[in-house]
Amino acid sequence: MAQIEFIHVSKSYGDTPAVRDLNLQVDEGEFVVLVGPSGCGKTTALRMVAGLEEITGGEIRIGDRIVNELAPRDRDIAMVFQNYALYPHKTVYENLAFGLRMRKVPKAQQRERVEDIARKLGLADMLDRRPAQLSGGQRQRVAMGRAIVREPKAFLMDEPLSNLDAKLRVQMRAEIARIQKALEVTTLYVTHDQVEAMTMGDRVAVMRDGILQQVDTPQRLYDAPANLFVASFVGSPPMNLFEADVDKDGARLLFGPTQLDLGGRSLPELAGRRIAVGIRPEEVREASGWDGARVRGRVLLVEALGAEQLVHIEVAAAPLERADLVDAAGQPPGPSLGVEDLERSVTLLGRFDRHLLLTPGEAVEVAIDPRLLHFFDLETGLALPTADLPAVAGVAG
Amino acid sequence: MSSVTQIAPTPVAPVVTRPRSRKRVRKFGWNALALVVLFVMVFPVYWMISTAFKPGHDILSFTPQWVPAHPTLSNFTDAIHQQFFWNAVKNSLIVTSVVVLLSLVLAFLAALALAKFSFYGRKPFIVVILGVQMVPLAALIIPLYIMMSRVHQVDKLSGVIVMYLTFVLPFAVWTLRGFLLGVPKELEESAMVDGATRFGAFVRILLPLLGPGLVATSIFAFIQAWNEFIIAYVFLHTPEKQTLMVWLASFTTLRGTDWGPLMAGATLCSLPVIVFFVLVQRKIAFGLTAGAVKG
Numbered sequence: 001m002a003q004i005e006f007i008h009v010s011k012s013y014g015d016t017p018a019v020r021d022l023n024l025q026v027d028e029g030e031f032v033v034l035v036g037p038s039g040c041g042k043t044t045a046l047r048m049v050a051g052l053e054e055i056t057g058g059e060i061r062i063g064d065r066i067v068n069e070l071a072p073r074d075r076d077i078a079m080v081f082q083n084y085a086l087y088p089h090k091t092v093y094e095n096l097a098f099g100l101r102m103r104k105v106p107k108a109q110q111r112e113r114v115e116d117i118a119r120k121l122g123l124a125d126m127l128d129r130r131p132a133q134l135s136g137g138q139r140q141r142v143a144m145g146r147a148i149v150r151e152p153k154a155f156l157m158d159e160p161l162s163n164l165d166a167k168l169r170v171q172m173r174a175e176i177a178r179i180q181k182a183l184e185v186t187t188l189y190v191t192h193d194q195v196e197a198m199t200m201g202d203r204v205a206v207m208r209d210g211i212l213q214q215v216d217t218p219q220r221l222y223d224a225p226a227n228l229f230v231a232s233f234v235g236s237p238p239m240n241l242f243e244a245d246v247d248k249d250g251a252r253l254l255f256g257p258t259q260l261d262l263g264g265r266s267l268p269e270l271a272g273r274r275i276a277v278g279i280r281p282e283e284v285r286e287a288s289g290w291d292g293a294r295v296r297g298r299v300l301l302v303e304a305l306g307a308e309q310l311v312h313i314e315v316a317a318a319p320l321e322r323a324d325l326v327d328a329a330g331q332p333p334g335p336s337l338g339v340e341d342l343e344r345s346v347t348l349l350g351r352f353d354r355h356l357l358l359t360p361g362e363a364v365e366v367a368i369d370p371r372l373l374h375f376f377d378l379e380t381g382l383a384l385p386t387a388d389l390p391a392v393a394g395v396a397g
Numbered sequence: 398m399s400s401v402t403q404i405a406p407t408p409v410a411p412v413v414t415r416p417r418s419r420k421r422v423r424k425f426g427w428n429a430l431a432l433v434v435l436f437v438m439v440f441p442v443y444w445m446i447s448t449a450f451k452p453g454h455d456i457l458s459f460t461p462q463w464v465p466a467h468p469t470l471s472n473f474t475d476a477i478h479q480q481f482f483w484n485a486v487k488n489s490l491i492v493t494s495v496v497v498l499l500s501l502v503l504a505f506l507a508a509l510a511l512a513k514f515s516f517y518g519r520k521p522f523i524v525v526i527l528g529v530q531m532v533p534l535a536a537l538i539i540p541l542y543i544m545m546s547r548v549h550q551v552d553k554l555s556g557v558i559v560m561y562l563t564f565v566l567p568f569a570v571w572t573l574r575g576f577l578l579g580v581p582k583e584l585e586e587s588a589m590v591d592g593a594t595r596f597g598a599f600v601r602i603l604l605p606l607l608g609p610g611l612v613a614t615s616i617f618a619f620i621q622a623w624n625e626f627i628i629a630y631v632f633l634h635t636p637e638k639q640t641l642m643v644w645l646a647s648f649t650t651l652r653g654t655d656w657g658p659l660m661a662g663a664t665l666c667s668l669p670v671i672v673f674f675v676l677v678q679r680k681i682a683f684g685l686t687a688g689a690v691k692g
Contacts, residue, residue: 052590
């Protein structure tokens with residue numbers, strides 16, 4: 001086991017930068033997930049650790065060794081590929097034993113270790129089969145087994161679950177997390193799926209355009225996103241975002257006809273500024289029985305999810321103009337047609353109790369707890385420090 | 398008055414049969430064409446074999462005999478006892494086996510470079526490889542002869558081997574490159590992370606997966622080297638150094654052609670190609686990489 005450290009690491013392909021000045025430390029035995037939309041540089045970062053990609057600048061350390069110039073085989077790491085990369089002409093046994101054979105482990109010991117791993121992963125009956133004769137889930141387990149059996153210093157995993165169907169993915173997600181905890185092997189895991197990132201990682205590193213946005217525990221990432229991108233990327237459904245003005249006293253938020261009283265959370269430092277406001281869907285509540293600030297809206301769509309319902313509510317407010325600051329894929333649908341002032345309305349997503357009867361077109365009042373609002377700078381997208389909530393640490397860009 | 402309603406039969410038959418019969422005619426046409434092609438391909442081979450078993454007067458008779466009436470092996474004994482037969486067999490075996498082996502090794506390495514490494518001029522190189530195959534052999538014979546004589550390779554088996562390689566390699570490299578491109582790069586990367594060197598990954602992972610490609614290439618190289626006539630005829634003068642194809646030509650003399658032994662010799666010469674093909678064809682199993690990656 002060893003820690004992995006990126007120190008000012010950068011990578012470019014010709015003039016195109018893929019990773020920019022990456023600083024990240026994965027502690028011994030820690031499970032860190034690199035997450036971000038496709039093309040954000042996460043896989044490149046992982047492949048640089050494996051030695052499959054040259055490093056343009058900076059250094060990568062595994063344990064106390066700088067590995068920049070080391071061949072992949074000398075780094076003592078194991079990698080699970082997105083497409084498993086099982087050797088098709090070898091049996092499951094030979095696949096599992098390949099790494100041990102390359103490292104000249106005695107034959108008897110090879111057999112012992114392979115059989116032990118195969119038993120643990122439920123592959124004991126399939127050792128003589130070839131990859132083509134296995135199901136997707138079984139292939140995935142062979143790929144995992146091949147990494148585990150080597151007892152390497154670190155695991156690198158490149159979207160290992162993305163080829164599985166939804167049910168199997170949930171199952172394997174737990175299994176990988178369980179194996180990692182049991183073996184306590186330093187793990188760097190790449191995914192584009194933020195649910196996977198949140199559920200598996202001890203810490204999650206969010207990347208965008210080759211730049212690390214924030215590294216923190218999943219909960220902190222969710223509760224205190226460092227910028228608009230992280231706010232919009234983490235969480236499913238994503239955070240509701242819109243523009244609003246802070247009044248001169250810093251006591252109220254103004255958007256559309258709404259004057260939202262901030263109550264105890266006054267923002268004198270932001271007084272008179274136009275800012276981006278965010279609120280998580282589960283914090284958008286139905287207003288009956290709520291004596292705090294309310295926002296009027298109209299129900300556009302109700303999506304029944306079984307345990308709860310996802311309600312799209314059209315509210316008069318200005319949508320974010322800077323679309324480049326947020327995760328494009330995570331944005332809710334735009335305002336409905338037939339609304340007079342299209343420019344000035346946003347769709348708030350709310351997670352409501354399933355027993356609440358709501359129909360599209362119905363006027364509704366939602367309760368907003370000002371203490372749960374997130375504020376961001378409209379220019380830089382960074383989270384704004386307020387008197388009651390300090391700015392988030394761990395931001396790198 | 399009868400109240401029974403009569404239901405007219407639905408006129409389906411003509412609507413359905415017309416396209417079906419047209420389809421049948423078309424199918425028959427294709428089958429007939431295939432039979433004609435088969436006949437054109439197979440008849441010379443059949444005639445060669447049947448002539449090899451006919452005695453001399455049957456061969457030259459004006460009424461063709463489709464099946465040998467008095468089969469004999471004398472043509473074969475004559476052919477085998479013809480001067481330089483065993484020399485020619487030995488020479489052909491040497492030339493062919495060296496060409497097959499060298500072309501496999503060289504083509505594998507060249508294909509590896511073209512498929513797995515990016516270097517300046519790679520694309521033009523790939524196109525040129527294909528382009529040189531378009532030049533007709535006859536146009537090259539004289540320049541090649543001059544070139545080879547300058548390096549003292551005329552009338553030597555090594556000279557012919559080099560020449561054959563130049564004709565076999567482009568196709569072999571092109572074919573193997575195609576097979577290599579079909580192998581996902583993650584396989585060798587995975588092997589490298591697992592502890593193999595780059596070359597080790599090529600040999601342990603890529604080479605076994607190239608089996609079908611190597612077989613296809615070797616069959617091609619074998620046929621090319623074994624059956625080649627023009628180069629061998631032009632470059633090899635000494636009778637002891639001639640290959641089987643040139644030796645076969647020795648049955649045609651100024652006094653005429655000795656058809657019986659010639660056909661027997663030709664039949665004998667065809668055997669190795671057929672045997673080689675039968676031996677290796679089972680290895681041409683496509684889809685060997687199935688299961689390597691999620692499909």
